[in-house]
């Protein structure tokens with residue numbers, strides 16, 4: 001599927017979710033409407049929970065319809081870990097990591113193989 005970008009509101013939401021779960025991680029799955037990422041499904045237990053997002057990722061069944069994932073790195077290092085890469089290869093092609101301090105530019109998007117990709121931020125009407 002072709003992904004045109006992410007809605008600005010959705011990106012803001014992901015950054016806020018990162019802030020609210022800090023110092024823990026959150027994890028979510030993403031889906032699109034007409035090629036734009038607009039839907040965020042939080043993985044239960046990842047906000048305020050004690051398990052790391054990578055552990056919870058392993059419990060997610062393969063799910064048709066998700067184009068990728070989003071999770072936070074409280075360390076602020078915005079690059080995928082080994083566990084992240086193992087998960088990325090199972091679900092979709094666009095994986096967003098938001099990092100502390102969760103500002104406007106504290107995020108990146110990665111392909112399943114861990115290479116960084118440009119993701120356009122699309123203003124909401």
Ligand SMILES: [Zn+2]
Pocket residue numbers: 054071072073080081084097
């Ligand atoms: Zn990670």
